[in-house]
Amino acid sequence: MGGSRSGDLLSIVKASAPGKIILFGEHAVVYNRPALAVPVTQIHVDVEVCDSDSAGIWIHAPVIDLRAELSTLPSDHPIASVILGLLPSPPAPLPLGEGRRGEGGIEIHISSTIPVASGLGSGAAVSVALIRALSSHLQKPLTNEKINELVYETEKLYHGTPSGIDNTVITYNMPVYFIKGQPIVTFQPGKPFTIVIGDTGIPAPTKESVGDVRRLWLRNTNHFEDIFNEIAQISLIARRAIESGKPEWLGELMDHNHALLQQLTVSSPELDKLAAAARDAGALGAKLSGGGRGGNMIALATQASAESVAEALISAGAKRTIITEIK
Ligand code: PMV
Secondary structure (H helix, E strand, O other): OOOOOOOOOEEEEEEEEEEEEEEEEOOOOHHHOOEEEEEEEEEEEEEEEEEOOOOEEEEEHHHHHHEEEEEHHOOHHHHHHHHHHOOOOOOOOOOOOOHHHOOOOOEEEEEEOOOOOOOOOHHHHHHHHHHHHHHHHOOOOOOOOHHHHHHHHHHHHHHHOOHHHHHHHHHHHHEEEOOOOOOEOOOOOOOOEEEEEEOOOOOOHHHHHHHHHHHHHOOHHHHHHHHHHHHHHHHHHHHHHHHHHOOOHHHHHHHHHHHHHHHHOOOOOOHHHHHHHHHHHHOOOOEEEOOOOOEEEEEEEEEHHHHHHHEEEEEEEOOEEEEEEEE
């Protein structure tokens, strides 16, 4: 994760950040209920920052088809806002230190294997890796607490009213028991367990499902508060099950959480179909994960059943699966 420098003339700093998946509590977490999320290290964002001969700050992010100089981007562009937040104002002259050559600037290369807008934390991972690499390049490394704070501000540009769970799990790179506005609680599974992630391939902006849930909550507050309370209980029991080495209990909790998310109107026929296919293939439970309507679902499998659950998900229409061990 940390940065590294090499050579007198050329200085390259690298940093990376994992993807994430929410195990329990999405949506309810926006209303101050607890949620559980874990890092998914098979997918990640990698950022390289180096000095350049050309003036300006150049950003290359092929996965989002971005190749631009900082000043040509709007200041509320999520990547531009992260960079502007780290540079001393005004941005020029750039404090390039010993690696500076001529009228040189900075080149930032962002690559990612995290699918965009599908509940795997791509936006927060870009911000975390970018902040780590750039602050290290500027020789002003930041604490996790500060990084988390900065990324939360950027998350608002992506999501409107984010709970902060994505930035927290990705910054700390550990399972988190998250309650909005409360001190960060990370935790350790008592026994490793296997999750299969299935991607519907349908991009679903979290901002929209969160906005829809808010409108429904305003109309029928008591009913929605009851659902959020039930979800909170599930998150609480799930954390105990994980910590005490009883991950097999999570299956039933996932099914229950999925049913409550259906009541919040954030599931979809595709997500329901994948959850059912996973259960039929031997998963102990399944639910949508993240904002819903599209994006990803998760299933609890054993190491032995994970491959067949993943195959069943593909047969049922999943565009991609990831098998990940939570430990
Ligand atoms: O879709 P994701 O995984 O980025 O997460 C959304 C989680 C919500 O609870 C729906 C929103 C939030 O900000 O926590």
